[in-house]
Amino acid sequence: MTSDNQMGLFDAPPPETPPRPEAVPEKKADAARETGQKPGLFLLDGMALVYRAFYALQQARMSTRDGQPTGAVFGFVSSVLRIIEEYRPEYLAVAFDSPEKTFRHDKFEAYKANRPAPPDDLISQLGDIRKLIRALGIPLVIMPGFEADDLIGTAARKFEADCQVFIVTPDKDMSQLVHDGVRILKPGKKQNEFELVGSAEVKAQFGAPPEQFIDLLTLTGDTSDNIPGAKGIGPKTASSLLEKYGSLEGIYANLEALTPKTRQSLEAFREMMPLVRELVTIRTDLDLPLTLEALHASRPDPEALFAHLARLELKSIAARVPAVLRIDAPAASSSENVPAAADSDDPDDPQLIPASEGSEYHLVDSEEAFEALLTLLESSAGIAVDTETTSLDTFAAELAGISFSVKPGEAWFVYFGTPGLDACKAVERLKPLLENPALPKTGQNLKYDMLVLKKYGVELAPVEFDTMLASYVLDPEARHNLDDLAARHLGRQTVKYGELVGTGKSAIGIFEVEPRKLSDYACQDADIALKLRLTLQEQLEQTPELFDVCRQLEFPLVSVLARMEHTGVAIDTAHLEQCALTVKRDLETLTGKIFDAAGESFNIDSPKQLGHILFEVLQLPPKKATKTGYSTDVQVLEELSILHPIASDLLEYRSLQKLKGTYIEALPKMINPLTGRVHTSFNQSVAATGRLSSSNPNLQNIPIRTELGKEIRRAFIPSNKDNLLLSADYSQIELRIAAELSGDPMLIEAFRNREDIHAATARVIFDTAEVTPDMRRKAKEVNFGVLYGIQPFGLSQRLGITQKEAREIIDTYMAKYPGMFSSLQTTIEEARKRGYVTTLMGRRRYLPDLNSPNANIRKAAERIAMNTPIQGTAADIIKYAMCSVSRELNTGAFRSVMLLQVHDELLFETPPAEEARLREMVGRNMVEAAAKCGVKKVPVEVETGVGKNWLEAH
DNA sequence: AATGTCACG
DNA sequence: ACGTACGTGACATTT
Numbered sequence A: 001m002t003s004d005n006q007m008g009l010f011d012a013p014p015p016e017t018p019p020r021p022e023a024v025p026e027k028k029a030d031a032a033r034e035t036g037q038k039p040g041l042f043l044l045d046g047m048a049l050v051y052r053a054f055y056a057l058q059q060a061r062m063s064t065r066d067g068q069p070t071g072a073v074f075g076f077v078s079s080v081l082r083i084i085e086e087y088r089p090e091y092l093a094v095a096f097d098s099p100e101k102t103f104r105h106d107k108f109e110a111y112k113a114n115r116p117a118p119p120d121d122l123i124s125q126l127g128d129i130r131k132l133i134r135a136l137g138i139p140l141v142i143m144p145g146f147e148a149d150d151l152i153g154t155a156a157r158k159f160e161a162d163c164q165v166f167i168v169t170p171d172k173d174m175s176q177l178v179h180d181g182v183r184i185l186k187p188g189k190k191q192n193e194f195e196l197v198g199s200a201e202v203k204a205q206f207g208a209p210p211e212q213f214i215d216l217l218t219l220t221g222d223t224s225d226n227i228p229g230a231k232g233i234g235p236k237t238a239s240s241l242l243e244k245y246g247s248l249e250g251i252y253a254n255l256e257a258l259t260p261k262t263r264q265s266l267e268a269f270r271e272m273m274p275l276v277r278e279l280v281t282i283r284t285d286l287d288l289p290l291t292l293e294a295l296h297a298s299r300p301d302p303e304a305l306f307a308h309l310a311r312l313e314l315k316s317i318a319a320r321v322p323a324v325l326r327i328d329a330p331a332a333s334s335s336e337n338v339p340a341a342a343d344s345d346d347p348d349d350p351q352l353i354p355a356s357e358g359s360e361y362h363l364v365d366s367e368e369a370f371e372a373l374l375t376l377l378e379s380s381a382g383i384a385v386d387t388e389t390t391s392l393d394t395f396a397a398e399l400a401g402i403s404f405s406v407k408p409g410e411a412w413f414v415y416f417g418t419p420g421l422d423a424c425k426a427v428e429r430l431k432p433l434l435e436n437p438a439l440p441k442t443g444q445n446l447k448y449d450m451l452v453l454k455k456y457g458v459e460l461a462p463v464e465f466d467t468m469l470a471s472y473v474l475d476p477e478a479r480h481n482l483d484d485l486a487a488r489h490l491g492r493q494t495v496k497y498g499e500l501v502g503t504g505k506s507a508i509g510i511f512e513v514e515p516r517k518l519s520d521y522a523c524q525d526a527d528i529a530l531k532l533r534l535t536l537q538e539q540l541e542q543t544p545e546l547f548d549v550c551r552q553l554e555f556p557l558v559s560v561l562a563r564m565e566h567t568g569v570a571i572d573t574a575h576l577e578q579c580a581l582t583v584k585r586d587l588e589t590l591t592g593k594i595f596d597a598a599g600e601s602f603n604i605d606s607p608k609q610l611g612h613i614l615f616e617v618l619q620l621p622p623k624k625a626t627k628t629g630y631s632t633d634v635q636v637l638e639e640l641s642i643l644h645p646i647a648s649d650l651l652e653y654r655s656l657q658k659l660k661g662t663y664i665e666a667l668p669k670m671i672n673p674l675t676g677r678v679h680t681s682f683n684q685s686v687a688a689t690g691r692l693s694s695s696n697p698n699l700q701n702i703p704i705r706t707e708l709g710k711e712i713r714r715a716f717i718p719s720n721k722d723n724l725l726l727s728a729d730y731s732q733i734e735l736r737i738a739a740e741l742s743g744d745p746m747l748i749e750a751f752r753n754r755e756d757i758h759a760a761t762a763r764v765i766f767d768t769a770e771v772t773p774d775m776r777r778k779a780k781e782v783n784f785g786v787l788y789g790i791q792p793f794g795l796s797q798r799l800g801i802t803q804k805e806a807r808e809i810i811d812t813y814m815a816k817y818p819g820m821f822s823s824l825q826t827t828i829e830e831a832r833k834r835g836y837v838t839t840l841m842g843r844r845r846y847l848p849d850l851n852s853p854n855a856n857i858r859k860a861a862e863r864i865a866m867n868t869p870i871q872g873t874a875a876d877i878i879k880y881a882m883c884s885v886s887r888e889l890n891t892g893a894f895r896s897v898m899l900l901q902v903h904d905e906l907l908f909e910t911p912p913a914e915e916a917r918l919r920e921m922v923g924r925n926m927v928e929a930a931a932k933c934g935v936k937k938v939p940v941e942v943e944t945g946v947g948k949n950w951l952e953a954h
Numbered sequence B: 001a002a003t004g005t006c007a008c009g
Numbered sequence C: 001a002c003g004t005a006c007g008t009g010a011c012a013t014t015t
Helices: A027-034 A046-056 A071-089 A103-107 A120-135 A148-159 A174-179 A199-206 A210-220 A235-245 A248-253 A258-269 A271-281 A302-311 A316-324 A369-377 A423-435 A446-455 A467-474 A482-490 A498-502 A517-544 A542-566 A572-598 A607-617 A634-640 A646-664 A707-714 A733-742 A746-750 A756-766 A771-787 A791-800 A801-815 A818-834 A855-891 A911-933
Strands: A040-045 A091-095 A164-168 A184-186 A195-199 A360-364 A381-389 A399-407 A408-417 A440-443 A463-466 A569-573 A682-684 A693-695 A724-730 A836-838 A844-846 A899-900 A907-909 A944-945
Touching: A027 A944, A040 A046, A040 A148, A046 A071, A046 A120, A046 A148, A071 A091, A071 A120, A071 A195, A071 A316, A091 A148, A103 A271, A120 A399, A148 A164, A148 A174, A164 A572, A174 A184, A174 A199, A195 A199, A199 A210, A210 A235, A210 A271, A235 A248, A235 A855, A248 A440, A258 A682, A271 A408, A302 A316, A360 A369, A360 A517, A369 A399, A369 A408, A369 A423, A381 A446, A381 A517, A399 A482, A399 A517, A408 A517, A440 A446, A440 A517, A446 A463, A463 A467, A463 A517, A463 A542, A467 A482, A467 A517, A467 A542, A482 A517, A498 A517, A517 A542, A542 A682, A542 A855, A542 A899, A572 A646, A572 A707, A607 A646, A634 A646, A646 A707, A724 A855, A724 A899, A724 A911, A733 A746, A733 A771, A733 A818, A733 A855, A746 A756, A746 A818, A756 A771, A756 A801, A771 A791, A771 A801, A771 A855, A791 A801, A801 A818, A818 A836, A818 A855, A836 A855, A844 A855, A855 A899, A855 A907, A907 A911, A911 A944
Parallel strands: A040 A091, A040 A164, A164 A184, A360 A408, A381 A440, A440 A463
Antiparallel strands: A184 A195, A381 A399, A399 A408, A682 A693, A724 A907, A724 A944, A836 A844, A899 A907
């Protein structure tokens, strides 16, 4: 079959429309033709996709202005367009069930009897969906007496020899149709993404290949269709039975080999079995008058299509149509028919005003103008500052200029490209006012400016207001970059940095930008920062506790973090090189063992190749699926390690390879050649809980658990060989906070008595005086579970016990610690009502998902609601401590420096002579910080240690 | 750019 | 019936 006489609309522009010169043919379609691949046949499971679209977009509450819901239409059509765009199918059809009773109802009265009628809001959209399918020129396949599944099954089998068949459906039952030439495209988690399901994925996900899927479904039944299976036999049992005996017949031939329970259930099911099997079998043998040609899309009807889309106010769909279908919108297009305000499928996009409009920006490019500006700035009550530099990396960055604003709507840019006004000269004059303690500074992400200025010997101070951090405190999960803040809070469209210098290879240096343009950009940023401050401060004043979080924690922390980043930490490269040699040898040995076990060599680092080796070559049983194939993660490998020695070698290989790539090889590369140290970035506006994060490199995840991990910690050393590292960490801080928040008397008492908290928990939940190490281990997991929003499944996985046992442990825990139980419940309920959770300091995190109709989303939000007050309060406490420690390092004339923060730990470098004094000071401030942040009932303890490296300091 | 995996608290 | 403990960042592979 050639496509010459069959070119449908999706393959080429219609004859009367000349190809647009910019229309590049899709690579996939092209490649298919060149390689002589079979054409694609896409069979869409209409109703199932409509249902899915309906529920996926329920929250979006899309409708036309007069209230007709359109979510399902939007979602469905959007998916169809996506498929056309991505695959350019030769053949494409949508199958729907027919309304009549089917042969399944005749055979089995209860068939689908439990299925509720579709919601009205969905039914009302079906007509439009059909109209749109027709207008798109896509064949609709409906046959009386048959369900869409059977139509699809039959078509798939009939045409698989001639086509590559793709069944588009979210329904797992269709897995039985997967075959050599038949795969499933399953709507993914994200809108408009599809997951390709072939034989391997079916096997990985359900534990049985497509050929056994009917038997699997027969045994388990299909509750959604009200079809019973064998009682007490679930997917796990069913797949293991099939794995062993191959088929239902095989299983029934070996009944005596099974456990009594299973045997009994199967015997009871014996009579029903053939009927159930028939019901769950999708028919592939119907005698249908279907020809491939009938599944060929015809030309869309642009007029009808755009008219429908306009009527439904689906403007963004209408906008996608011309490019996807390669047709032109009618002259009087939908945008004219529908006022912009009515975009129901387009989030409202208010017109933004250019940031500079109504503002006055001055370029300072003469010494006279510069002197005049200095006078003005010195007499101000406060200034907004923004530096322009040659690089985003503060250590490489050179100043190109600094902009200032003292009142909204006016800004100045001191350009360091001005003759006679180079960076050094200008900075020397600016230094007094940049450091003037009586001249408070406002800005966006001032830590950056502070770090750049440090290179020029300037200590920017004091930080009075940082707009990025204010936004973070007001809503940690919002976006905090200047451009977004300007749009959101000021309705202003900013000029982006990329627009100034261009992107990619064509980007130019900042000194090559025309000074006037650079000035406008720089002035805009200072101006916007000042304007943002006004509105953000107003919002903070509405919520005094949030303003306090800013003023007591976040703003003072900026200079503390800048100093830590600037200081950096020294690395013992010789030690790492030593590690590298050992690891290389060990990895070579392991690689050899793994290849021997596999019988061939392959790329162990490729999960795809590894999956092939484990589950196809070695025939090990798959445990979990990922969206692209077999899962090979730690859990899976641990389970496999009892079956095959390759698994434990792989675990060790993975662990070594990880440490080698992420730390042993990467850290030396991150050493700054100028300072000889590694300078991380502490990000203050990323973590939704209030924690810091660390990047480039991340020094908050340096290994410690394994032997090699410990060796890597050993490589963190003082920058001066006479000095020591001092580590101070909070002991069990999160559990103490949980105890404080819960007010639970038993927990509080245990901490007051300085008990081993996990042992204490073990005594209580196992109701015994004799706590074995295993009981303590379990109790420890339970305690962690409490911090994370405990669930039976999670606990059962960690402890390797059944969900039932896990549930019992949790129930006992909650019964014994009623304060904890009720506080967790109250936290969730309160948060559901108010929309957010808080830390003891009043930091907030908004959780709209607590009211989600989707139970999984809702439960996830509930776990966050339980965890965030705990994790967030711990973050508040250590931030408070960092500020007071830093203050005392200055006032107490210490020569020690703070290097790192790792959530519950602070790392310092200290001269030995100062060690004792530092230890006392740090411990005192850390303990006091907890009380200042509201931990009053529970004692807080800090452990300190010193050593020649980070490992010894613990 | 996305995905799978894994390092830390 | 489904998916499953909280919060991060980096690497290698694959698309």
